[in-house]
Amino acid sequence: MKIHKDVESFKKIEKAVVTTGTFDGVHLGHGKILNTLIDVGERTNSETVIITFFPHPRLVLFPDHDLKLINTIDENIELFKTYGVDHLIFQKFDKDFSRITSLEYIRDILCKKIGLTDLVIGYNHHFGRNREGSINNLHEYTDLYGFDIHEVLPFKLNGHSVSSTKIRNAINDGELELANNYLGYSFKLSGEVIQGRGVGLSIGFPTANIKIENKNKIIPLKGVYAVNVYYNQNRFGGMLNIGTNPTFKGNKLSIEVHIFDFNQDIYNQTLQIEFCKRIRNEKKFNTVDELKQQLSMDKIAALNNLD
Known part of the structure; x- marks a missing residue:
């Protein structure tokens, strides 16, 4: 072409x-x-x-x-x-x-x-x-x-x-399965891994913070998602959170992905994220232990919804 x-x-x-x-x-x-x-x-x-x-x-x-x-x-x-x-x-x-x-x-x-x-x-x-x-x-x-x-x-x-408007509405509503059905492929985001606060690492769920450069790119509804992560021509399963980290009194929207069975330094590298299914809403937990328990359950749910 x-x-x-x-x-x-x-x-x-x-x-x-x-x-x-x-x-x-x-x-x-x-x-x-x-x-x-x-x-x-x-x-x-x-x-x-x-x-x-x-x-x-x-x-x-x-x-x-x-x-x-x-x-x-x-x-x-x-x-x-x-x-x-x-x-x-x-x-x-x-x-x-x-x-x-x-x-x-x-x-x-x-x-x-x-x-x-x-x-x-x-x-x-x-x-x-x-x-x-x-x-x-x-x-x-x-x-x-x-x-x-x-x-x-x-x-x-x-x-x-099928229309672009219906797909945008589905993504805005967190209905990624519907959006993916209309698209004929899985919706994706790509971005650079940037330095975060290190909270995920401190609780046993290290995350890569993703910076989306294109200001016009649609971002799905806040919440936790089952995703596939593409890096260096390899695919990894993961779970991703879009939100403000209310448990830790955050107020800035962030996109963070925990990649399963992964331990590489990827700062300043580009990741492509493929959305499979929304697992739950973002939630404020009373204790860090409650959050950790929920993240363990989220991981099981994510694995059950990945190819």
Whole structure:
């Protein structure tokens, strides 16, 4: 897959099957669109193109809404690669770009700069100024600009359509199993191990404190989770706490993971955390012994919920 930093750096191709969108999470609904993209490309002997936007349009248009995203750009790129797409183009999204009409987007970008011959689009996708463009508008342009439309119906899981919004809501509510089902893979966080207060080590459960660099990355609900930890191409089981350590009168949110059967110095190293299941709420304990007893029970629960 060739990655293009913007539309201007893309060399127009003869036959392009294109899909466009934000694709936050690259979930099962997106997967249905991307599989259709690949299928149309193979049937028409065309190159496949994804155009996605950076930053996320809602971060530009509604900066006060504090939108958190399922995936970082790098995480999305790795997922796009698994589909075998030929080209990934990042379109810078700013106020100026938001003002172009759906006609200008189709004519001046997709047709003139990309080489659009087939457009793969979700049933409820909107684009252009004020989201004026829809599947209905597109049919007005097909004969004029010589391309075909391939509408993709929603992907449904147990009768429910899959969307990025539903997945974000599930993560915010700590429903990681539901989020993972909708994603088609396990939700992940990556971050650098930083120095903590050493409380975990003092009570027999040493933890790695994780610093998440991307301020727009969604963080699950406070609580204790069963997780897999990836480090140096190896996978380890673990249990992770998101919270403020109320037993020790903490007031700052932290992400700490206790890695099972692990004894390495990993300060300043990057860990990838894969969330499997939420075990319980964060709780303030009356004594350290009560906390230690609960952590022993949490470990058993985590082990029972790991692959």
